[in-house]
Each structure stands twice: as structure tokens, then as C-alpha cells.
Amino acid sequence: MMATKTELMQLPGTAPGRNGVEIRASLGGRGGFYRSYEVYQRQRVKESTYLINARVFLKPEFLRDPYPALKLMRENYPFYRDWVGNCDWVTLYNDVTSIFVDDANFETRAKAWFYGMPGFGRDLREELPVLWAFASGIDRHVVPIAEELIAGLKRAGAPDLATGVFDRLDTYLLAAVLGLPRDDWDTFARRYRAMMEGWHWHPSREQDGKDAIARLSTYFAPLLDARRAVPRDDLLSALASGELESGPATAEDVVATLLEGDGDTLRGSLINMWGLLLSNPEQLADIRGDPSLAKRAWQEGLRHTTPVLTAKRFARQEVERFGRLIPEGGLVVCSGASGNRDAAIFDDPDRFDVRRKDLCYREPRGQYRADGLPAGIAFGPGRPSRYPAVPEDRPRSLYAITRDAAVAVSNLILAELPGLGLAGAERPEPFCRWPGDLHLYRELPVTF
Numbered sequence: 262m263m264a265t266k267t268e269l270m271q272l273p274g275t276a277p278g279r280n281g282v283e284i285r286a287s288l289g290g291r292g293g294f295y296r297s298y299e300v301y302q303r304q305r306v307k308e309s310t311y312l313i314n315a316r317v318f319l320k321p322e323f324l325r326d327p328y329p330a331l332k333l334m335r336e337n338y339p340f341y342r343d344w345v346g347n348c349d350w351v352t353l354y355n356d357v358t359s360i361f362v363d364d365a366n367f368e369t370r371a372k373a374w375f376y377g378m379p380g381f382g383r384d385l386r387e388e389l390p391v392l393w394a395f396a397s398g399i400d401r402h403v404v405p406i407a408e409e410l411i412a413g414l415k416r417a418g419a420p421d422l423a424t425g426v427f428d429r430l431d432t433y434l435l436a437a438v439l440g441l442p443r444d445d446w447d448t449f450a451r452r453y454r455a456m457m458e459g460w461h462w463h464p465s466r467e468q469d470g471k472d473a474i475a476r477l478s479t480y481f482a483p484l485l486d487a488r489r490a491v492p493r494d495d496l497l498s499a500l501a502s503g504e505l506e507s508g509p510a511t512a513e514d515v516v517a518t519l520l521e522g523d524g525d526t527l528r529g530s531l532i533n534m535w536g537l538l539l540s541n542p543e544q545l546a547d548i549r550g551d552p553s554l555a556k557r558a559w560q561e562g563l564r565h566t567t568p569v570l571t572a573k574r575f576a577r578q579e580v581e582r583f584g585r586l587i588p589e590g591g592l593v594v595c596s597g598a599s600g601n602r603d604a605a606i607f608d609d610p611d612r613f614d615v616r617r618k619d620l621c622y623r624e625p626r627g628q629y630r631a632d633g634l635p636a637g638i639a640f641g642p643g644r645p646s647r648y649p650a651v652p653e654d655r656p657r658s659l660y661a662i663t664r665d666a667a668v669a670v671s672n673l674i675l676a677e678l679p680g681l682g683l684a685g686a687e688r689p690e691p692f693c694r695w696p697g698d699l700h701l702y703r704e705l706p707v708t709f
Contacts, residue, residue: 310338310341310342312333312337312338313330313333313334313337313338313341315343315344315345316345317330318330318343318345318346318696319345319696324692324693324694324695324696324698325690325692325693326690326692327570327598327693327700328598328599328602328611331352331596331598331599331602332599332602334350334352334596334599335352335353335599335602335603338352339351339352339353339356339583340352340356340582340583340584340585342585343594346592346594347592348573348591348592348593348594349585349587349591349592349593349594350593350594350596351583351593351594351595351596352596352599352600352603353599353600353603353605354600354601354603354605354606354635354638355606356583356600357595357596357597357599357600357638358600358628358629358638360574360582360593360595361572361574361595361638361640361644362628362629362644362645365577366576366577366578366580367574367575367576367577367580367593368574368575368577369572369573369574369575370573370575371384371521372457372460372520372521373517373520373521375460375461375462376459376460376467376470376471376474378471378474381474381513381516381517382511382513382514382515382516382517382518382520383507383510383514383517383518384517384518384521385500385505385507385510385514385517385518386518386521386522388499388505388506388507389655390499390502390504390505391496391499391500391505391518392655392656393499393655393656394438394494394495394496394498394499394500395438395496395656395662396656396657396662397494397656398437398438398439398495398496399434399438399662399666400662400665400666402434402437402438403434403666403669403670404669404670404673406430406433406434406437407426407430407669407670407673407674408673408677410425410426410429410430410433411426411673411674411677411678413425414426414678415677415678415709419706420684420706420707420708420709421704421705421706421707422535422539422674422681422705422707423532423535423536423701423702423703423704423705424703424704426674427528427531427532427535428528428532429450430527430528430531430670431524431527431528432446432449432450432453432454433446433450434527434666435453435519435524436449436450438495438496439495439496439497440488440493440494440495440496440497440498441484441497445480449477449480451473452473452476452477452480453473453477453519453524455469455470455472455473456470456473456474456477456516456519456520457470457520457524457525458470458698459471459473461695461696461697461698462697463695463697466695474516474520477515477516477519478512478513478515478516479512480512481497481512481515481516482512484497485497485500485501485510485511485512485515488500488501489501489502489509497515500514500515500518523641523642523643523659523663525568525569525641525699526563526568526569526639526641526642526663527663527666527667528568529567529568529569529641529699529700529701530559530562530563530567530568530639530663530667531559531667531670531671532568532701532702532705533562533563533565533566533567533568533691533700533701533702534558534559534562534563534667534671535671535674535702535705536566536689536691536702536705537558537562537565537566537613538558538562539681539682539683539705539707540683540688540689541613542682544558544613544614544615545681547615547616548615548675549675549679552672552675554615554616555668555671555672555675556622556664556668557615557616557617557622558615558671559664559667559668559671560620560622560636560637560664561613561614561615561617561620561637562613563637563639564601564607564620564637564638565601565602565611565612565613566613566691566700567597567598567601567637567638567639567640567700568641568699568700568701569597569639569640569641569699570596570597570598570693570700571594571595571596571597571598571640571697572594572595572597572640573592573593573594573595574592574593574594574595575590575591575592575593576588576589576590576591576593577589595640597638597639597640598700600638601637601638606619606635607619607620607635619634619635620634620635620636620637621634621635621636623650624636624645624646624650624658624660624661624664625645626645626646626647626648626649626650627645627646627647628645629645639660641663642658642659642660642663643659643660645660646658646659646660646661678707678709680708680709681707681708681709682707682708683705683706683707683708684706684707684708685706689702689703689704689705689706690702691703
């Protein structure tokens with residue numbers, strides 16, 4: 262039988278401590294202690310979590326459809342110890358959002374850290390000239406590139422909206438914003454994708470990602486020299502300029518800035534939004550009748566089938582949350598996919614509904630709620646912006662830039678492809694190819 266706190270206080274070698282009772286012990290000749298709540302609440306492998314398998318996150322069914330397992334955790338183990346992954350999962354909406362914005366106790370580590378390259382380059386995304394060049398470049402190039410890709414889709418013998426348009430849109434758009442030569446776009450896209458997919462602790466993809474980082478660094482070096490000599494109106498010129506507070510970028514800085522950026526949300530949200538619309542033709546018909554619903558469809562799609570399922574947060578120091586002790590450096594996996602399907606927050610959360618009444622349809626400022634309504638969790642653009650929706654001295658937020666680009670592309674598709682529908686009788690479903698991958702519709706074969 263476990264001793265009570267009073268009984269522990271009476272044991273030799275014990276004393277009251279900051280976090281309860283400290284039980285002094287000799288650990289191989291070294292002094293140490295256990296905290297009282299750690300003694301009472303220590304969880305052992307397979308203890309009290311018999312409803313879910315510890316290896317569920319590695320199973321093919323979870324990669325294909327994570328939502329049943331996430332619902333089981335959310336309703337029974339909202340703070341779940343994953344012994345296989347050596348981390349803790351958080352699944353309730355309020356818990357996920359609170360940890361994601363709690364920078365006092367938790368941090369998001371750079372992708373370069375996961376690559377084992379913590380000192381690689383400088384992330385210059387928050388430099389104002391870089392922000393302005395990125396925002397203006399996206400606004401200027403998104404429609405022309407989408408028009409080009411849609412025209413190619415019309416000429417294709419077996420058109421596929423996912424592979425023919427959305428899989429190319431984000432990398433082509435980024436290449437145009439950087440000001441890269443048109444002949445280099447496909448090579449850049451392959452290397453960029455390898456770099457962005459290689460940081461999830463998988464040996465072969467990690468090596469491919471490191472190779473891509475090295476090749477991109479070599480590629481950008483002469484381009485930066487050229488932009489310093491003859492600046493242009495593009496992102497690469499902004500990075501090469503002397504207007505940055507931290508000084509002009511090196512080639513490694515350019516690659517680090519791209520690596521740490523959001524390379525997932527625009528592509529992933531568009532693919533999933535259109536996968537949901539094509540699978541729900543009655544809602545697609547609603548949007549055709551009222552194009553203003555395109556923004557709501559994007560936001561509801563981002564909630565219902567978010568492409569970025571989780572965010573990794575590390576404890577800055579030892580912290581107690583949810584009745585558990587999280588050690589310094591402890592990994593907490595925030596499940597945005599689970600939070601977005603929390604029945605305590607959203608009515609009938611598994612239903613995709615572009616006219617949903619319980620979702621916030623404007624970007625919250627600094628938190629995840631506005632007008633008394635919750636916003637969908639989207640990790641790619643980062644935490645909600647603390648700046649005004651239309652700030653005077655800086656461009657609008659990454660969330661707003663991504664939203665506006667996605668809506669512009671969607672309205673173009675509605676105008677250019679009025680008879681768009683799924684081809685074939687089989688309904689496509691989103692899935693992850695490996696743990697940590699984006700949850701996407703990989704193919705969307707269509708007819709016009």
C-alpha cells in the first residue's frame with residue numbers, strides 16, 4: 262500500500278520540498294529525490310491505457326485515417342503517454358491551443374535542429390524587407406501561375422487536380438517570388454520538397470534532405486551575388502540587400518529561411534479543401550452559387566481535414582501540466598487534428614459544412630477565438646498574429662496571405678472549370694505516407 266503524504270514526511274531522509282515531499286535517496290552514490298506528486302501519479306508502461314495500443318501511431322490505419330484513434334484518446338486519455346515515441350500527446354482543443362501559444366514554458370525547435378544542424382544559417386523571415394517582398398510576391402504571382410497550371414490541366418489526357426495543379430502551385434509560386442529563372446523551377450521544386458520532408462527522424466529521407474540543403478546552398482550563392490550587383494523586385498534581392506537589420510544574407514541564410522518557413526499549408530489546404538468539395542458535390546454547388554463562400558470552405562476544410570496533423574513542443578523547464586510532470590526538454594505532441602474535431606468545441610465535428618455556424622471566419626488576434634467562436638487550428642502559419650488585421654507598418658499575417666492566395670486560386674478554378682467533378686466511381690481519401698507526413702488527398706482525378 263502506498264504511503265500517505267503524512268507518513269512520507271515521517272520517514273527518515275525526507276523533507277518538505279518546493280513541489281511537495283522530497284524523498285532523499287542514494288542513486289549509485291549520487292544524491293537525488295522524487296517529488297511527491299511524481300510518486301503518486303507516476304504512470305508505467307501500458308498502465309491505465311488499455312483502450313489504445315502503444316504503437317497505434319505507426320500503424321497503416323492511423324496513417325490512412327488518424328481520427329478514430331484521436332477520438333479515443335481525446336475521450337479517454339486527453340494527455341496520453343506515448344512510450345514508443347517517448348513523448349506525450351495532447352488532444353483537447355483548449356489544451357492544444359494553450360500549449361501551442363505558451364512560449365514561457367514550451368518552445369518549437371527549428372527544423373535545422375531535427376536535422377542535427379542547429380547552427381545552420383539564419384532564419385530571416387521576420388525581417389521587414391523580407392516580409393514585404395514575400396507578401397507582394399505572393400499577391401503578384403499567384404493568379405498567373407494558377408492560370409498556367411489550370412491551362413495545362415485542361416490539356417491533360419487524364420487530368421488530376423492534385424498532381425496537375427496543387428502539387429506544383431506552392432513550389433512554382435515560391436520560385437517566382439524568389440525570382441528564380443523559369444528553367445530552374447522544377448529542379449528547385451524537387452530539392453525544396455526533399456528538404457521539407459527530411460526532418461522527421463527518418464534516416465534515408467533525412468539524408469536526402471541534407472543533400473538538398475547542400476545543393477540549394479550551392480545554387481543560391483551566385484544568384485545572391487548577382488542580386489547584390491543588380492537588385493530586382495523579388496525576395497532574393499530583399500535577402501541580399503543591406504537593409505536587413507542583421508546584415509545581408511548568405512546562401513546558407515537563404516536556405517535556412519526557406520527551411521523554417523511554412524511549406525505545407527497552401528498546398529495541403531487547397532488539396533484537402535477541393536477533395537472535400539468534390540466528395541460533397543452539394544456543397545460545391547453552394548459555392549458555385551455564392552463564390553463568397555470560398556473563404557469559408559477553405560477555413561472549414563482546414564479545420565475538418567488539416568494537412569499538418571501535429572506540432573512538436575518541447576518543455577523549456579520542468580513543468581507540471583494535466584496532473585503530470587513534464588521534464589525539461591520533454592516532447593509534447595499537440596494534435597491539431599484532434600482539437601479540430603473536439604465535440605466540446607464544434608457541433609458534429611466530423612461533418613464538413615461550408616455554412617458552419619460555430620467556426621470563427623475571421624483571423625483571431627493573438628488567440629484562437631474571436632467573436633465568441635473558436636478558429637480552426639492551423640500550425641503551419643504559426644500562432645495567431647498579435648498585429649492588426651491590416652497593419653500600417655508591416656504586411657498582413659502569413660495566415661492571411663495564405664488564405665487570400667488559396668481563395669484566389671479557388672475562385673479561378675470555379676470560373677475556369679465550371680463542370681468540374683470527380684472522375685470514376687471510387688471516392689479518394691486523404692492519407693499520410695509515413696509518420697509525420699502531411700495528411701493529404703494524393704490524387705484527385707477530375708472531369709470537366
